[in-house]
Amino acid sequence: MVKRRNNRQDAIRDIVRGKSIRTQRALVDELQAIGFNCTQATVSRDIADMGLRKLSEGIYVLAEDLHLQRMVSEFVMSVDRADNLVVIKSQPGTAPGVAAAVDAASLPEVKGSVAGNDTVLVVSGSDEAATDLVNLVNKLRDAKK
Template sequence: MIGTKESRQALIRELISNAVVPNQDVLQRLLGEAGYTVTQSSVSRDLADLGVVKEGGRYVLPAQGLAASLGIIDVAAAGPNLLVLKTATGAAPLAGVKLDALSLPAIAGTISGDDTIFVATPDAAAQNAILAKLGWQQ
């Protein structure tokens, strides 16, 4: 393996930003072409570290990720079992429907108002998984 973890992750960010990367196999091949010898588990860990999400059949970076696509403008934890997601006025109902449609196991349920979505999680680990999926740093 050449380079450092940081240089490999920088390349992953570049690849995901500039090309359609539909799965880990393709990403592993692209990294190999750039001189990195990586395992699928290393690729998986890198994607998790970077907060990369899969959207529309391709990987996207957090800034382009799920939170942005749902119109979420702020996220706050309200204890270990509740996330409060803020959207623009009128956007929460549709964002809540889209979030529910993902059928994420870390979500126990959602309630949407006009500009707020409450996301119930079974525990703090599930809450952290949702934050990572959204590409949101607390």
């Protein structure tokens, strides 16, 4: 049971980071689509256990991503990728803080980051991981608090 719960919570982490999930029902549907047989009550317990929060737009976000969301929504101007590299452009003087927030979020797709004054270079493990990171940053950037 613990293994299934951990696997399900890992799947929830991936879903919440990858999609804009607004309801527990939507999360149950996403989990069922990838093979997890669970109920809304189970997902509700997982949400509490994992400390998921809802942004003012009604989108679930992981607790560890809240600082990243604040930094991204306030300071990031654009995000782009070239193969497995992600370039995040931010307001002047804010790149070190944005890079620190990316690093602190412990995103599995991030291998490391380097910050200048207004640019963060993030190295991902693969092209697909870089695309996932771009999608996450854009999702968080669009979610103003």
